[in-house]
Amino acid sequence: MANTGWDGFEIGAMLRSFDGAVDDxxxxxxxxxxxxxNNSFTASVADWRLEKPxxxxxxxxxxxxxxxxxxxxxxxxRDKKMLGIDMxxxxxxxxxxxxxxxxxxxxxxxxxxxxxxxxxxQWPSKSEEK
Amino acid sequence: MVFDKMELREVEVWDGNFAxxxxxxxxxxxxxxxxxxxxxxPIVEGYAKFKADNYVEGEFVMVESEHAAMSGCIGAAxxxxxxATATSSQGLALMSETLYQASGMRLPIVLNMVNRALAAPLNxxxxxxxxxxxxxxGWIQFDAFNPQEVxxxxxxxxxxxxxxxxxxxxxxxxxxxxxxxxxxxxxxxxDDEAYGFVGAYKxxxxxxxxxxPVTHGVQTEEDWHFEHKARQHNDMMTYVVPKIEETFExxxxxxxxxxxxxxxxxxxxxxxxxxxxxxSVETAREVAKEMREKGIKxxxxxxxxxxxxxxxxxxxxxxxVKAVAALDxxxxxxxxxxxxxxxxxxxxxxxxxxxxxxxxYGLGGRDLTKAHLVDLxxxxxxxADAGKILTKQQQFIGVRGPKLAYL
Amino acid sequence: MxxxxxxxxxxxxxxxxxxxxxxxxxxxxCAHSIIVREVLNATNDDLILGASTGCLEVCTAVYPYTSxxxxxxxxxxxxxxxxxxxAEAMYKALKTKGRLKQPDRNxxxxxxxxxxxxxxxxxxxxxxxxxxxxxxxxxxxxNEVYANTGGQRSSSTPIGSSATTSPAGSVSYGEKQNKxxxxxxxxxxxxxxxxxxxxxxWKDMVKKIQTGMNTEGATFINAVSPCTTExxxxxxxxxxxxxxxxxxxxxxxxxxxxxRELNITYRPKNVVPVEEYLAAQGRFKHLFKDEYxxxxxxxxxxxxxxxxxxxxxxxxxx
Numbered sequence: 001m002a003n004t005g006w007d008g009f010e011i012g013a014m015l016r017s018f019d020g021a022v023d024d025x026x027x028x029x030x031x032x033x034x035x036x037x038n039n040s041f042t043a044s045v046a047d048w049r050l051e052k053p054x055x056x057x058x059x060x061x062x063x064x065x066x067x068x069x070x071x072x073x074x075x076x077x078r079d080k081k082m083l084g085i086d087m088x089x090x091x092x093x094x095x096x097x098x099x100x101x102x103x104x105x106x107x108x109x110x111x112x113x114x115x116x117x118x119x120x121x122q123w124p125s126k127s128e129e130k
Numbered sequence: 131m132v133f134d135k136m137e138l139r140e141v142e143v144w145d146g147n148f149a150x151x152x153x154x155x156x157x158x159x160x161x162x163x164x165x166x167x168x169x170x171x172p173i174v175e176g177y178a179k180f181k182a183d184n185y186v187e188g189e190f191v192m193v194e195s196e197h198a199a200m201s202g203c204i205g206a207a208x209x210x211x212x213x214a215t216a217t218s219s220q221g222l223a224l225m226s227e228t229l230y231q232a233s234g235m236r237l238p239i240v241l242n243m244v245n246r247a248l249a250a251p252l253n254x255x256x257x258x259x260x261x262x263x264x265x266x267x268g269w270i271q272f273d274a275f276n277p278q279e280v281x282x283x284x285x286x287x288x289x290x291x292x293x294x295x296x297x298x299x300x301x302x303x304x305x306x307x308x309x310x311x312x313x314x315x316x317x318x319x320x321d322d323e324a325y326g327f328v329g330a331y332k333x334x335x336x337x338x339x340x341x342x343p344v345t346h347g348v349q350t351e352e353d354w355h356f357e358h359k360a361r362q363h364n365d366m367m368t369y370v371v372p373k374i375e376e377t378f379e380x381x382x383x384x385x386x387x388x389x390x391x392x393x394x395x396x397x398x399x400x401x402x403x404x405x406x407x408x409x410s411v412e413t414a415r416e417v418a419k420e421m422r423e424k425g426i427k428x429x430x431x432x433x434x435x436x437x438x439x440x441x442x443x444x445x446x447x448x449x450x451v452k453a454v455a456a457l458d459x460x461x462x463x464x465x466x467x468x469x470x471x472x473x474x475x476x477x478x479x480x481x482x483x484x485x486x487x488x489x490x491y492g493l494g495g496r497d498l499t500k501a502h503l504v505d506l507x508x509x510x511x512x513x514a515d516a517g518k519i520l521t522k523q524q525q526f527i528g529v530r531g532p533k534l535a536y537l
Numbered sequence: 538m539x540x541x542x543x544x545x546x547x548x549x550x551x552x553x554x555x556x557x558x559x560x561x562x563x564x565x566x567c568a569h570s571i572i573v574r575e576v577l578n579a580t581n582d583d584l585i586l587g588a589s590t591g592c593l594e595v596c597t598a599v600y601p602y603t604s605x606x607x608x609x610x611x612x613x614x615x616x617x618x619x620x621x622x623x624a625e626a627m628y629k630a631l632k633t634k635g636r637l638k639q640p641d642r643n644x645x646x647x648x649x650x651x652x653x654x655x656x657x658x659x660x661x662x663x664x665x666x667x668x669x670x671x672x673x674x675x676x677x678x679x680n681e682v683y684a685n686t687g688g689q690r691s692s693s694t695p696i697g698s699s700a701t702t703s704p705a706g707s708v709s710y711g712e713k714q715n716k717x718x719x720x721x722x723x724x725x726x727x728x729x730x731x732x733x734x735x736x737x738x739w740k741d742m743v744k745k746i747q748t749g750m751n752t753e754g755a756t757f758i759n760a761v762s763p764c765t766t767e768x769x770x771x772x773x774x775x776x777x778x779x780x781x782x783x784x785x786x787x788x789x790x791x792x793x794x795x796x797r798e799l800n801i802t803y804r805p806k807n808v809v810p811v812e813e814y815l816a817a818q819g820r821f822k823h824l825f826k827d828e829y830x831x832x833x834x835x836x837x838x839x840x841x842x843x844x845x846x847x848x849x850x851x852x853x854x855x
Binding site for chain 3: 037
C-alpha cells in the first residue's frame, strides 16, 4: 500500500479485512475470499526465512499435525488433504517438520536457496529410529 | 419489554446532574458504562433509577473504575451505538489514557464532566483542573454555565459527536456543586421532541456489522502516526466547527434558546471585559451590569466551546476592547493560565492594542465573589485609562495570605 | 445458542477456514498464533475480538495491515476485557432494541491478553468483567514474561527464571517470586467456566473453548504459550516445549466449573521430570549450576504438591 497523505485514508485508522460485504467467512476458503489490500494475507514475510520446509507428498499421511501447529497459517489443507505450503506466509520456523510423524518425514527443512526438485529427488529414506 | 416515556412539566426544577441524566434518558443511549465519583455520581444514579423504573431500554454497565468506564464506552461505541458516561476530577485522571484512544479511534461518546479540583490536596469541589487536563485530548468540549445548559448541550453533543463528518467524542462540562447540585428551573423538551432532535444513531465502521469485519485500534509508528493525528486535527478544524454552528441553529429553531461558541454579554461597546467559564460567567454578568451603572463599560465573554477553540471569534470579540482579563480556574503549574495563553494567541496577530491580564481564581471551590469582580473590573478600567498594564500579568484572587502576582 | 461446530478429529478440524491471517509479525515459532487459531477455529459463529497491548496486538494490527478476519478492537494494555465487555453490552442493547443488522447471528465475544496484560496491569479490568459475568471469554496467552518489550518479569514469571528485570547473576538465581495462581483467583469469582489449556493438546483445548463459548456468562482461559524468544529455545521446538510443560505437570490441564467443580482433563501417561522441562529452556540455564540445584528439587516438589492439590480438589467435588 502506497504511503498516502493525511487525507488519504479512513478516519480513526480503521482497517477493513475484506473488500465489500462478506457472508460466511468461517465457511469460505482463503482463495475464495475478497481480501482488502489491508489484510496481511496480501503481504509476504517470505524474506524472513533462512530455512524453508520442503513438502514431499509421497510420504504424507494427511494427519494434519503440520496444519494445526503451524503458527503462520501456511499449511494449505483442503478437504482433509495436505496440498502444500504457502510460501508467502511461511517464516521458516520448522515446527511443521518437527511435528511431522512419518518416516521418512514428509516435511524437511532446507536452506532457503535449496532447489525443491533436487531435494525431493534425493529425499532421505526410512530411518531406523524415528 | 418496551420502555416507558416520562411526562415532564413545562418547567422542571432540576440540578445539573439530574438535567444530564434526563438528557441521557431522552437520547435513548444504548450503553452507559460508568463509575461513580463526586460530584458527578447523581448522573449515573439518576440513570440507574431510570433503568430500574423501565424508563431506559439500553444497557447500564456499572464497572469497577473510571478507566474501565471509558474502556467499556469505547468497546460499546466501536460495536456501533449511542454511548455516554459521566465523571469528575480524579476519575477523569484515571480515565484520561482512554480519552485519547476514543478520539484517535474517532468514536462518538458523550462524557458529562462535572468539574472538580484535582488532588493533592484532595478536594471534591468545583474548579476547572479536570477540564484543562484533557483539553488536548482531541475531544470536543462544551461548557454549560447552569442546569438548563447542561440539558441542552447534552442533546446537542450527541448530534454533533455522532455526525459522520465529525465522529469525535464530546465532553459537556458543568461546575461541580455550583451547577451539578444547584436546582434551578429547567425547560425540558418532551421525550419525543428531544429524541427527534438528537436523531436515531447511524452506525459507521461498527464491529457488530458481521458482513463488514473491521479492525479498530491499530498501531502506527513514525511512518503513519503523524498523518492520522493530522487528520484528526483537520477534521476538528474543518468539520466540527460548522457542525456545531448548524446544530446550535437547529436547536434555536426548536427551542428558541440560542447558543454561540463564544457567548457575549454587553460586549457591543465594552471598554473592559472578563473572559471566563462555568458559573463564573453568570456572576460576572451581574457585576458587569452594576459596573455599567457606575459608568464603567464592562462586558463578559463566556467560552461555550473550549475545543475546538474559538480562536477567530475570540479575536474578533476582543480586539476593540481596551483591557481584558482572562479568568483561569485551574492551578497554572508554572505558566500563564490556559485561557490567558489561548486568548493571547488569538490576539497577537490581530490589529489591536488590547491589554490582557490573567487571574487565577476559585481553586478547590473557593467562591468568586461579586466583590472580587468589582475590584477586577476596576483594575481593568485603570489599565484601560493608563493605556498599559499596571499590575503583574498574572494575579491570584480570593486566596489568603500576601498578594500573589507573577509575570 | 447456536449449534456447536463438530470436530471429531484433526482431519475434520483441518477443514476449518482460518479467520486469523499470516504475514503477521509474530516471531517464527510463536505459540500465540497457534493458540489463537485453535480458539478461533473452534467455532463457525461470528466473532467479536479484542486484544490488549502486547505481542499479539502489535504483531497483528500494524497499520496498514490487519491479520484479523473478524471484527477486532485494541484500546490499551489493560483493557481488552472491558473493551469486549462494552461491545457485548452494545450487542445486548441493540438486540433488545431490535437494531442488529444481522439479528440471526450468534456472535462470540473473545478478548485476548498476555500474562502481563492479564496477571498484572489488566487484572482489575478482568476481575470486573468476570464479576459482572459478561457473556464473553477472556483468554490469557501465558508466556510468563513481558515478551513484547524484551523480557521483563511479570507476576506470571516463575521462580528461578532469568528475566531482564529479575536477571540471574553472580549472586542471584533470577526471579524470586512464585507464579500467581490466576486460575484459582478467576475461579474464585465463581464464573461458570475456567480452564487451563495448552496448544499441543488441541482436542482438549477445542473442547474447553467450545464449552466456554457455549456457556452463558463469563469464561476464563489460561493458555500456556511457549515463547521461543524469551524462554530461549529453538523456534522449531515450540510444540516440544508445550509437551514438556503439560507432561511435566508444570502446566496441568484442568477446568473449574462454577468456581467449585474441578476436573483434571489430561493425565500424562509418562510424567516427565520438571528438570527436563527446565533444561530445555535458556531462561533456567543457571539453575543447573551446583549452588542452585536445590531450586530444581524445590520446583519438582512444588509441581508435585500442586498436582496433589488438584487431584484432591477433583476428588472432593466441592
